[in-house]
Amino acid sequence: MSRSVRFHEFGGPEVLRIxxxxxxxxxxxxxRLRIKAFGLNRSEVLTRSGKSVTKPALPARLGLEAAGVIEALGSNADGFAIGDRVAVIPGELGRGYYGELALAPTRTLVKMAAxxxxxxxxxxxxxxxxxxxxxxxxxHLSAEQTILITxxxxxxxxxxxxxxxxxxxTAVALTRTSAKAAALLESGAAHVIATEEQDVVAEVARLTGxxxxxxxxxxxxxxxFEKLxxxxxxxxxxxxxxxxxPEATQLPIAQILWKDLTVRGFGLPTTIARDDKLAALKQFMGEGLASGALRPIIARTFPFDEIVAAHRYIETGSQFGKVVVTV
Known part of the structure; x- marks a missing residue:
C-alpha cells in the first residue's frame, strides 16, 4: 500500500484526502516511481473544484508532474535502471502523481542531473x-521580436x-500591479507593465516604436483580451x-481582421503525444538547464501532509513561481 491524495467530491481544498x-x-x-516531489498546477485546482472542461470519475487523483527514483521497471523500459533519478514530463492525464508511488510512462521520463x-x-x-x-x-519566437506575457x-x-x-x-511582463515589478525585472523581463496602473496599449506602443x-x-x-x-x-x-x-472572453473580430492576427490555443498533452515534439522539447530544455539559461523559480515548498494548505496557497494567486510539495 502507498499513500496517495484522492478526492471523493468536488469542492475546495478540504476535499483532498491522503x-x-x-x-x-x-x-x-x-x-514505478518512488516520488520525492511534485509540482502543483492551476489545472489541478480546476479539476478538484469541478470546474475543468471534463470531470474525472470519483474518487479521483491529481498530479501531472513529479520527480523521483525508479524502483521497478516494465519489460520494455529500455534506457532506464532501478535507482535512476528522473523527472516526469506532463503528458498523460489521470496518472495521479500526488503520492508516494505512481506509475509513469517511460517516454515522458527525463534523467535528472546529479x-x-x-x-x-x-x-x-x-x-x-x-x-x-x-x-x-x-x-517560432526569435531575436528582435517582442512578446507580451500575461x-x-x-x-x-x-x-x-x-x-x-x-x-x-524582448519579454514584456504583464502583471496586475507594480508590486512584483522589481522581481520580474530581476527574473529577466526586459520591461514590466502593471495592467491596473498603466495603459497596456499605450505602453506597448511606446516600447515598440x-x-x-x-x-x-x-x-x-x-x-x-481585447486590449491584447x-x-x-x-x-x-x-x-x-x-x-x-472568471469572466467570458470576447473575440474582437474587427481587430483580428484588420490587423491580420492569428489566435491560437493549445494543450500541452497534445504536444507531448507527438514523439518529434517531445524530442525537440527535451533537447531544448536539456541545453537550457545545462547552461543555466533556464531554471525553475520556486515560490514555496510544502510537505506532503500539508497538501490542503498547499492548495489553499496556490488559490490565493500571490505566489511568485512554482508551488512544490515534497514527499
Missing amino acids: ENVVVPDPGPSEV TQSWQDAAATWMAFGTAWTGLIDIA AASSSTGLAAIQIARKVGA GKGANAVFDAVGGPT TEAAAIGGMLIVYGRLS
Missing part, C-alpha cells in the same frame, strides 16, 4: 513545456520570460493557454 492505495507493477513501457534538486526537477516540465510549446513550437509571475510566465531571453527576444508586439502569450483571457489584440502588431499571433479570468 489515503492508502494499491500501486500495481508497471506495464511494459512504464516504471546537481538538480528534487524540487527543481518537479517544478520544471509543466511550466517550461507549456512555454516552449507556445513560444518556440507555435510562435500572468508573468506564474511559473509558466517566468519560464516564458527565460525562454524569450534565451532566443534573444508604435509597431506593437509580435506575439502574446496569454493565460488569462477575459475582458483584457490592440497591443499586437499587424500579423501578430496571440497564443492562449489558460483561462484564469
Whole structure:
C-alpha cells in the first residue's frame, strides 16, 4: 500500500484526502516511481473544484508532474535502471502523481542531473513545456521580436520570460500591479507593465516604436483580451493557454481582421503525444538547464501532509513561481 491524495467530491481544498492505495507493477513501457516531489498546477485546482472542461470519475487523483527514483521497471523500459533519478514530463492525464508511488510512462521520463534538486526537477516540465510549446513550437519566437506575457509571475510566465531571453527576444511582463515589478525585472523581463496602473496599449506602443508586439502569450483571457489584440502588431499571433479570468472572453473580430492576427490555443498533452515534439522539447530544455539559461523559480515548498494548505496557497494567486510539495 502507498499513500496517495484522492478526492471523493468536488469542492475546495478540504476535499483532498491522503489515503492508502494499491500501486500495481508497471506495464511494459512504464516504471514505478518512488516520488520525492511534485509540482502543483492551476489545472489541478480546476479539476478538484469541478470546474475543468471534463470531470474525472470519483474518487479521483491529481498530479501531472513529479520527480523521483525508479524502483521497478516494465519489460520494455529500455534506457532506464532501478535507482535512476528522473523527472516526469506532463503528458498523460489521470496518472495521479500526488503520492508516494505512481506509475509513469517511460517516454515522458527525463534523467535528472546529479546537481538538480528534487524540487527543481518537479517544478520544471509543466511550466517550461507549456512555454516552449507556445513560444518556440507555435510562435517560432526569435531575436528582435517582442512578446507580451500575461500572468508573468506564474511559473509558466517566468519560464516564458527565460525562454524569450534565451532566443534573444524582448519579454514584456504583464502583471496586475507594480508590486512584483522589481522581481520580474530581476527574473529577466526586459520591461514590466502593471495592467491596473498603466495603459497596456499605450505602453506597448511606446516600447515598440508604435509597431506593437509580435506575439502574446496569454493565460488569462477575459475582458483584457481585447486590449491584447490592440497591443499586437499587424500579423501578430496571440497564443492562449489558460483561462484564469472568471469572466467570458470576447473575440474582437474587427481587430483580428484588420490587423491580420492569428489566435491560437493549445494543450500541452497534445504536444507531448507527438514523439518529434517531445524530442525537440527535451533537447531544448536539456541545453537550457545545462547552461543555466533556464531554471525553475520556486515560490514555496510544502510537505506532503500539508497538501490542503498547499492548495489553499496556490488559490490565493500571490505566489511568485512554482508551488512544490515534497514527499
